[in-house]
Amino acid sequence: MKNAIDKLIKIDFQNFDFLLKDYFIFSISIFDHILNEEEYINAYLVSYADTRNNIEKKILFNKIKRKFVFIYKILFKLSKGNVIAIIDERPRKIESFKNYMYLINNILKEKNYVY
Numbered sequence: 001m002k003n004a005i006d007k008l009i010k011i012d013f014q015n016f017d018f019l020l021k022d023y024f025i026f027s028i029s030i031f032d033h034i035l036n037e038e039e040y041i042n043a044y045l046v047s048y049a050d051t052r053n054n055i056e057k058k059i060l061f062n063k064i065k066r067k068f069v070f071i072y073k074i075l076f077k078l079s080k081g082n083v084i085a086i087i088d089e090r091p092r093k094i095e096s097f098k099n100y101m102y103l104i105n106n107i108l109k110e111k112n113y114v115y
Contacts (some may be wrong), residue, residue, distance in 0.1 A: 044057070
């Protein structure tokens, strides 16, 4: 898990030309797999809940979160606001950048959201 976090932090998201020419749909999933017990025990940071009372983990989480927020903002602009989210198993058009960012911030912190 630490290696994955290190790789994510090193990714340069400044150049999005590849998205414009190669992708029509960009899909984002909340998780890629369920951790087994050993992975969870050995992981330094699994979720936002792990940051409670630990300033170092909170700083690391926010550093990773900023990277995700940066790419999500660019994706919203590239899509010209044409964003659909699956919420409660139903596709819903996201009406504004404000709503979009509200959802992104809550999803990254694994919070429930009202839409």
